Amino acid sequence: MTGFYKHIALLACFLGIVPLQAALVRVPADKPTIQEAINSASNGDTVVVSPGTYYENILFRGKNIVVTSRFYETGDLGFIQSTVLNGSQPIHSDTSSCVLIINGEDSTAVLQGFTITGGQGTKWADEHGAGTYREGGGILIEQSAPTIRYNLIVNNQAVNTSGVTSAGGGGIRAGDGNPKILNNVVASNKGRYGAGIVLNFTGATLRNNILTKNSGGQDYGGGALWMNNNGSMGKTIENNTIAGNSVLGVYVWAGSSVMRNSILWGNTSPQIAAHSGGLSVTYSDVQGGWSGTGNINQDPLFADSTELLRTGSPCIDAGDTNAVYNDLADPLSPGNAHSPSRGGLKNDIGAYGGPGAGMLPLFGVSTGIISSGINLPMNYRLEQNYPNPFNPSTVISYQLAGQSHVTLRVYDLLGREVAVLVNEVKSAGNYTATFNASNFPSGVYFYRLTANAVSSGQAGNFSSVKKMLMLK
Numbered sequence: 001m002t003g004f005y006k007h008i009a010l011l012a013c014f015l016g017i018v019p020l021q022a023a024l025v026r027v028p029a030d031k032p033t034i035q036e037a038i039n040s041a042s043n044g045d046t047v048v049v050s051p052g053t054y055y056e057n058i059l060f061r062g063k064n065i066v067v068t069s070r071f072y073e074t075g076d077l078g079f080i081q082s083t084v085l086n087g088s089q090p091i092h093s094d095t096s097s098c099v100l101i102i103n104g105e106d107s108t109a110v111l112q113g114f115t116i117t118g119g120q121g122t123k124w125a126d127e128h129g130a131g132t133y134r135e136g137g138g139i140l141i142e143q144s145a146p147t148i149r150y151n152l153i154v155n156n157q158a159v160n161t162s163g164v165t166s167a168g169g170g171g172i173r174a175g176d177g178n179p180k181i182l183n184n185v186v187a188s189n190k191g192r193y194g195a196g197i198v199l200n201f202t203g204a205t206l207r208n209n210i211l212t213k214n215s216g217g218q219d220y221g222g223g224a225l226w227m228n229n230n231g232s233m234g235k236t237i238e239n240n241t242i243a244g245n246s247v248l249g250v251y252v253w254a255g256s257s258v259m260r261n262s263i264l265w266g267n268t269s270p271q272i273a274a275h276s277g278g279l280s281v282t283y284s285d286v287q288g289g290w291s292g293t294g295n296i297n298q299d300p301l302f303a304d305s306t307e308l309l310r311t312g313s314p315c316i317d318a319g320d321t322n323a324v325y326n327d328l329a330d331p332l333s334p335g336n337a338h339s340p341s342r343g344g345l346k347n348d349i350g351a352y353g354g355p356g357a358g359m360l361p362l363f364g365v366s367t368g369i370i371s372s373g374i375n376l377p378m379n380y381r382l383e384q385n386y387p388n389p390f391n392p393s394t395v396i397s398y399q400l401a402g403q404s405h406v407t408l409r410v411y412d413l414l415g416r417e418v419a420v421l422v423n424e425v426k427s428a429g430n431y432t433a434t435f436n437a438s439n440f441p442s443g444v445y446f447y448r449l450t451a452n453a454v455s456s457g458q459a460g461n462f463s464s465v466k467k468m469l470m471l472k
Contacts, residue, residue: 022046027054034058034067034085041065048072049114051082055089057096057119060146062103071113071150076397078383080113080152080361087138087156088118096120097140098156107180109146111139115361116151121158121167127176128201131165134158135198136173137189148172149182152361157190159216166219167191168226169198171211178203178233183351185210185360192219194226195247203233206240210307210351210360215246217268221275223251224267229277230255239319241307241351242267243300252277259284261319263300263350283320285349294320300350303469306360308352308389309342319347325354332391339389339471359387380404380462382449385435389469392438396421396447402428404451404462410435411446418445425454435468442472 023045031037035058037047046066058067069083070076087098098119099111121134127142137156139148158167170189172181179202186196186209195214197206211224220226224245227235237259242249249267250259252274262284264271271286272279283294290297301313309315319325327341327348337345340352340359347353351360383397396408408422418440421433435447444467451462 024048026050028052038063038065038067044108046072049083051079053084053086055086057087057090057098057100058085059100060103060105060109062105064106064108066108066110066112068110069113074386074395075358076383076386077359077361077388078381078397080150081115081384082381083113084115084117086118087116087120090120094123094134097122097136097138099139100136101144101146102140102142103144105144105146107145107147109144111146111148112150114151116153117155119156120160121156121169121173123164126200132163134160134164134167135169137170137191138186139172140169141172141174141177141179143176145178145180147180147182148184149180150358150361151184153184153186153189155188157216159190159192161192166193168193168195168219170194170214170216171196173198173200174202174204175200176202176231178205178231180205181207181209182356183208183358183360185212186214187211188213188215190214190216191226192216193221193251194223195245196224196242197226199225199227199235201229202231203235205236207236207238208351208354208356208358208360209240211240211242212244212307213246217247220253221251221273222247222268223249223273225250226253227251227257227279228253228255230257234258237262238325239347239349239351239354239357241300242271243302243307248273250279251275252279256280258282261325261347261349261353263315264290265300283318283347283349285315285318294318296349307350308340308469309348309350311342313342315349315353316343317346317348319349319353321346327353327357328355330391333472339387339391342471359389380451380464382464382466384466385447385468389471390437391470391472393434393436394468395432395434397430397432398449399430400426400428400451401462402453404453406431407448407450408433409448411448412440413444413446421447437470440470442470444469 025037071079090096119137137158170191171186195216196211249264249271298314301310325347327337330338381399410419
């Protein structure tokens with residue numbers, strides 16, 4: 001088994017969250033909406049949502065089920081970007097979170113593989129008597145412990161103070177539970193506090209997430225990440241990148257928390273602040289500096305808008321020295337980290353380091369109308385390759401709307417053609433092609449799909465170019 005397919009096998013184990021005896025409920029094939037699929041599901045079932053835009057505000061209804069895009073099948077990040085849950089058209093204006101998980105669900109309740117956008121929060125009476133708030137623009141979690149992973153949570157808000165004391169948790173608000181929030185991008189959300197994430201009287205595992213371009217912060221200290229006390233369990237905050245937010249990075253309202261192996265850079269100064277209590281930080285890159293073992297204060301050298309680390313980044317191999325935090329090993333290069341981690345096996349600071357690291361969805365994408373989500377028509381589409389970065393091979397997926405003459409070519413950074421992966425007539429459908437770069441140097445490559453319809457009456461020509469990164 002090649003290294004790539006070993007990686008896919010491991011990914012399948014990680015993402016293979018469909019028990020053998022569980023039922024699959026497919027949207028829209030079996031049920032026209034996500035909520036109808038949830039309503040029909042039982043504990044242990046999986047709701048699989050096909051690409052499209054779904055104007056819904058969904059409630060898990062206390063069910064320990066998996067709600068996922070087709071991302072679970074192969075780990076193709078394109079399914080995250082093309083499966084959109086848009087909460088901008090709620091039935092009730094005071095229940096405007098895109099997703100509500102508020103009925104005691106446990107860690108086997110999983111939300112995975114979506115672009116979550118357009119939510120405006122839910123009017124909510126605080127369990128601790130602090131008043132009424134509008135919280136959880138994208139996701140509201142209360143007295144529950146779900147797993148939230150591999151989502152793009154973008155352009156949600158919790159800012160409307162009409163009839164409430166304040167509003168916060170633009171991307172996610174979690175309270176009085178113990179959720180696992182893993183491998184998400186929380187970007188361009190707004191909140192009067194906790195513009196990205198609010199953790200209120202809750203334990204939580206917050207690992208391998210990116211919080212960026214979130215804004216607001218008018219109340220209670222602001223913060224892209226806002227925390228207030230623990231619940232019955234503490235908080236595990238590891239290998240996150242909190243960068244480029246128009247609010248300070250982390251604000252602790254009360255209580256004490258621990259953070260390690262994380263980047264706080266380019267947020268509104270200061271990067272960390274507290275009303276009371278505090279934050280213990282170790283093995284992290286904090287702009288302006290922060291006292292703690294292993295902390296640094298150096299430009300992390302992000303490679304691009306995905307906030308991957310460039311060669312020479314001071315965050316590579318700079319995380320906690322305990323082997324439990326090591327990056328995954330590259331089976332093709334013993335002693336070196338598997339992409340997207342870099343360098344050796346020692347933990348990389350930031351979202352792409354540690355044993356749970358994986359490529360995250362792009363967050364410069366449009367979240368406009370893709371489809372109603374019902375009877376989605378076949379279209380022409382070129383997906384982002386996976387894995388990316390890769391070594392030595394990667395898979396490129398594409399979709400054809402009709403019979404077409406297809407070419408798929410790979411170019412180096414100078415525009416020289418280095419490989420022709422496809423050059424033939426194909427029927428409508430979904431396809432993959434593998435690019436093996438064993439004989440090519442590390443660097444940036446581009447791949448271009450062209451599809452010219454060969455039957456009259458079909459849509460004409462399609463062309464799309466995407467970038468990928470080879471790291472040896």
